[in-house]
Amino acid sequence: MKEIEASQAHGAGSSRAQRMLDALPAIVCVLDREGPRLTGHNAALVRALGCTEAELLSRGVEALSARIHPDDLAGLAARAAQLEAARDGEAVEGELRARGIDGSELRLAVRAQVLTRGEDGAAREIFLSAEDVTERRRRELRLHRSEALLAALCDHAPALVHVKDGDGAFLLASRSLEELAGAAPGSMLGRTDKDFFPPEVASVFRDVERFVRTSGAPFEAEETVPHAGGERTFYTIKFPVGGDGIPEGAIAGVSVDITRVKAAEREREAARDELLAAQQDTIRELVTPLLPIAEGVLVMPLIGFFDSARASRIIEALLQGVERHSARIAIIDITGVKAVDAQVAEMLVQAARAAGLLGAQVVLTGIQPAIARALIELDVDLRGLVTEGTLQGGIAHAYPVGQARGGQGTSRPHRG
Numbered sequence: 375m376k377e378i379e380a381s382q383a384h385g386a387g388s389s390r391a392q393r394m395l396d397a398l399p400a401i402v403c404v405l406d407r408e409g410p411r412l413t414g415h416n417a418a419l420v421r422a423l424g425c426t427e428a429e430l431l432s433r434g435v436e437a438l439s440a441r442i443h444p445d446d447l448a449g450l451a452a453r454a455a456q457l458e459a460a461r462d463g464e465a466v467e468g469e470l471r472a473r474g475i476d477g478s479e480l481r482l483a484v485r486a487q488v489l490t491r492g493e494d495g496a497a498r499e500i501f502l503s504a505e506d507v508t509e510r511r512r513r514e515l516r517l518h519r520s521e522a523l524l525a526a527l528c529d530h531a532p533a534l535v536h537v538k539d540g541d542g543a544f545l546l547a548s549r550s551l552e553e554l555a556g557a558a559p560g561s562m563l564g565r566t567d568k569d570f571f572p573p574e575v576a577s578v579f580r581d582v583e584r585f586v587r588t589s590g591a592p593f594e595a596e597e598t599v600p601h602a603g604g605e606r607t608f609y610t611i612k613f614p615v616g617g618d619g620i621p622e623g624a625i626a627g628v629s630v631d632i633t634r635v636k637a638a639e640r641e642r643e644a645a646r647d648e649l650l651a652a653q654q655d656t657i658r659e660l661v662t663p664l665l666p667i668a669e670g671v672l673v674m675p676l677i678g679f680f681d682s683a684r685a686s687r688i689i690e691a692l693l694q695g696v697e698r699h700s701a702r703i704a705i706i707d708i709t710g711v712k713a714v715d716a717q718v719a720e721m722l723v724q725a726a727r728a729a730g731l732l733g734a735q736v737v738l739t740g741i742q743p744a745i746a747r748a749l750i751e752l753d754v755d756l757r758g759l760v761t762e763g764t765l766q767g768g769i770a771h772a773y774p775v776g777q778a779r780g781g782q783g784t785s786r787p788h789r790g
Contacts, residue, residue: 392416401482401504403434404489407497410435422506424475443471443479457486458497469507483507533630534608537615540587540623542566542580551629554601572600583625586612596636597629606633664695670702671772673765677710685721692725696734703772704729707765709740719754726759735760739768 395402395416404414412434420430423437430437439447457466465487472480482504489499528535528548535548547562555562555570562569567576578597586593592613598605608629615626665673672695676688696704706725711718726736737760741749749756762768 399505401502401506403438403502405435405500405502407500412438413499422472422475441472443473446470453486457488457500460488462488462491470504479508480506481508481511533628535626535628537624537626538566538583539621542583545621545624554599554606556602575600582612586614586625587623590614596632606631607636608632664691666695666699666701667769668773670700671705671769672696672699672701672703673705673707673769675707675710675765679712682717685717688721689725689728693728693732696729696732701734703737704734705737705739705765705768705772707739707768708745709742709765711740711745714745714748714752716752719749719752722759723755726756737762737768737771739763739765 396418398416399418401418401422402416403412403419405411406413412430415430415434419438420427423430423441425437442450453466453468460466465485467483467485470482470484472482474480484502484504487501488497489501490497492498524546528546531548532550533548534551534554535546536544536551537546539545543564543566544562547557549559552559552562557570567579570576571579582593582595592611594609594611597608597610599608609632610627610629612625612627615624616622663675665675667673672692674688674692674695692704692706695701706722708714708722722736722738726738729736738756739762741761741763760768760771762771
């Protein structure tokens, strides 16, 4: 009776143990090297091989071997020798490539351990467990690739790239940033800007990063950084970063060197200013034309309206022309002047007096009746000015002077 009860208890225990094995996600089996054959397995192996229990019992080792990658299958002999030399309880671990039931390639982390030995001490039964680590290896590969790409980016990117923790210590620094700071590769990690830049520059960086942490928004600006070869200007974007394993308050930054761009902008601005100045000079010449019509005789026809700036330019142009051409007669024709006010009258008088100081006499032509009345009403003192009704009259007045200088005539008397 006791034997029956013991047998039933053993069967119940075996059934419970099998259910526990079947509940494991990992593949578990026992390989008897005599045969060889499988003497035990769990449901995970049946699912992995895609066969029935009966098929597994009849051709378990063959079915198992057929799933292993040929290159890895060839290396099992070396693993068996390593296992043979292992002490009892010592496991031999490795990875195998296998083919899934859908034809996809799997990566299995395999662990083998001697379960029983024969009378000669040779391994008899081997306990095998295998865990599908395909997705884990893919994640590791992607992570490794990402790390390699990030390292390559940091080593070769011309832009400055960095990440700092909440205290401003560098978590990542590109090689270009290290070169700018004069730091050895990897030496910036764990240190802050104040270890590499002047205090005033480090303070600006710190204030900007504090603003980014507080606002939680990106910040864009131009930054000037001292350098042995002269100051360099960077266009910088700083922004908060977060995620698994990233310290709270971390800030990332990307800076592009725009020193040459800024220099080119300054050159363009200087060229534009020069062009505008040249255009202004041209405009001034066009609005205050000075025409030499004979030796010692100049004509300045005026049109439009006047303001103080234009009046000053007219006097300046007249005096420069008198001096340059050694003129003795300067005809100012106001036929095209719309109106004469006190400002225009004062300009004419000042022009006559200034030209007289250089030895030239001013002839005023083109005075219309309305302008004549305005001059009378303004009580303008036109002494020193010769007046003619038309430009032709002014030229006729001045032309004998030109002839006299050429040895062909004498000047007419001036009328004032």
